[in-house]
Amino acid sequence: MIRVALIGLGKTGKYLASGILNQRNMEIVAAICSPNSPKKGMRLGDLLKTKKTDVIISTSDDIESIIFQTRPDVVVDFSSPSSTMKNIAILSEMKTNMVIGTTGFSEEDINRIQDTCYRYKNGIVYAPNITLGVNVIMILSNIAAAILNNYDFQVVEMHYKDKKDSPSGTAIKISDEIEDGFTSSGLPPKIIPISAIRAGGVIGKHTVLAVGKHDRIEISHESSSRKVFAEGAIKAINFINHKTGYYEMKDVLNLKKILHEYSDKSSELASES
Secondary structure, eight states: OEEEEEEOOSHHHHHHHHHHHTOTTEEEEEEEEOTTOTTTTOBHHHHHTOSSOOOBOEEGGGHHHHHHHHOOSEEEEOSOHHHHHHHHHHHHHTTOEEEEOOOOOOHHHHHHHHHHHHHHTOEEEEOTTOSHHHHHHHHHHHHHHHHOTTSEEEEEEEEOTTOOSSSOHHHHHHHHHHHHHHHHTTOOOOOOOEEEEEOTTOOEEEEEEEEOSSOEEEEEEEESOTHHHHHHHHHHHHHHTTOOEEEEHHHHTTHHHHHHHHHHHHHHHHHHO
16 A cells, blocks of 8 residues: 655645545545645545545644654655745655656756755656646657657647746646757757747646648647546556656656657658658
8 A cells, every 4th residue: 555645735636635545555644735724734535525534634834743653655746846845855855755746846946856866865756747648749749850850849838827837847848858859860959939828727738839831730738627637646656656766757657668669760750851
């Protein structure tokens, strides 16, 4: 049984909690909200409208004592960039593995996450792109860029109006995959423009445009429910349990192998075109 602690009980966090409670090999041992949250002291089961858990919601002010008392195997963090960075420092020192779904980190933050993980030898999955479908877009974008290296690429992303980071971490990762595709075909990296739209209650939509002189290709993914975040997080929890090191969702889903198998083929196609 994998013992899981949750940090962040917003809309996504609640879907994740419900998803974990439906897993036969997982149990929630702690649920942590921000210090000023009205959810403090609530029974998690009452928040989720279920009788499957009696865990009482605590706050991040007590995170060290909570982790020490409940001893989770994996902590899933869907909080905020500043809170997550503090949590990483504490949990890594306590040798606790993590799945990080928080977005909005700088490149410097990501380097610090990696350094902390390697220093304390715990396991971390950094997954701003935690939905399975988005990771398929990344593979397709990488392959498309390798084959269609004379096309113009652009990423367009749309999220709900209150999302703070812009562009999204997922859009940046898609852009990185496109750049990797160009590089694998022997071309120097190109800067891939990203257009970010914040409107209404859109959960998340990412579209890759590949535009040539005579045609246009679109690769698109849209989330219709936050349940897709829970599905990805559960896969990441199963993956990182008992591991050490820094990983991303492409490791969780074994996508590196797929990209490796296609890289040689796409390079051959590009040279023939």
